[in-house]
Amino acid sequence: MSESDGWRVLRRYAGRHAGYFTTRQALRTGCAGLVQxxxxxxxxxxxxxxxxxxAEFPSGPLDEYAMWAAWFDGAAVVSHQSAADLHGLGRLRPRFLHLSVGAGRPPLTARLVVLRRRLRDIEAESAGPFLVTTPLRxxxxxxxxxxGQTxxxxxxxxxxxxxxxxxxxxRAIEVLTPRAADRVARSIAGF
Structure with missing residues (x-):
């Protein structure tokens, strides 16, 4: 692949993640010189x-999510408290960014909580430049x-x-632990 072809591939990849890409991806596409x-x-x-x-990509409120999605080659899914915050569910105000990833080397930052697990396709949805767990997941x-239960x-x-x-x-979910199933049952008892 020529350097200019690599640059097109890298730009296309970066475009999926709000302009973010990694040095690893620049090396893989053979366009480190153009990046420099x-x-x-x-x-x-x-x-x-x-x-x-x-630089052509404008800053936005969800840049941090897009950046870490690029770090994990698009295979990270925003989950747990961070997903609830994005979906507008509850008032958890997470201090950390929660990501579920199947593979990849986590970055050295105290800001992330990286959970090693593979999610099924139906458990994640697109949020533009990154994936987020569905509200049900x-x-x-x-x-x-x-x-807490509250x-x-x-x-x-x-x-x-x-x-x-x-x-x-x-009610139809069968994959929960007994403790989690009990917690969900208590939450929906009034509905």
Whole structure:
């Protein structure tokens, strides 16, 4: 692949992640020289260790999610409290960004909580430059986590109120641990 072909591939990849790409991807596409020239002329910006961004992409409120999606080659899914926050479920105000990933080397940052697991395609949905767990998967993840019952009640109540999942869907779930199933049952008892 020529350097110009590699540059087109890298730009296409970066375009899927709000302009973000990694030095690893630049090396893989064979266009490290063009990236270095871009850094010099300002068309490529350093976004962190091993992370770069095409300067033509405007900053946005979800850039951090897109950046980490690029880090994991698009295979990361925003999950747990972070997914609830994105879906507008509850008021958890997560201090960390929660990602579910099947593989890949996590970056050295205290900002991320990386959970090693593979999700089925139906458990994630596109949020533009990154993936996020579906509202139903988010509720189930939180039921299996250590958040308080009151917070879980609020998340489930919001999900039901805005039509992101139904009581029947929550009752039909068979993959929960007994503790999580009990927590969900308590939350939907009033519906």
């Amino acid at each position: 020239a871009g850094i010099c002329d300002g068309s490529v910006l350093r976004a962190g260790v091993g992370l770069l961004r095409l 988010t509720v189930l993840d939180l039921a299996e986590s250590e958040i 917070s879980l009640d609020e998340v489930i109540g919001d999900a039901l109120a805005i039509g992101r999942c139904t009581v029947d869907e929550l």
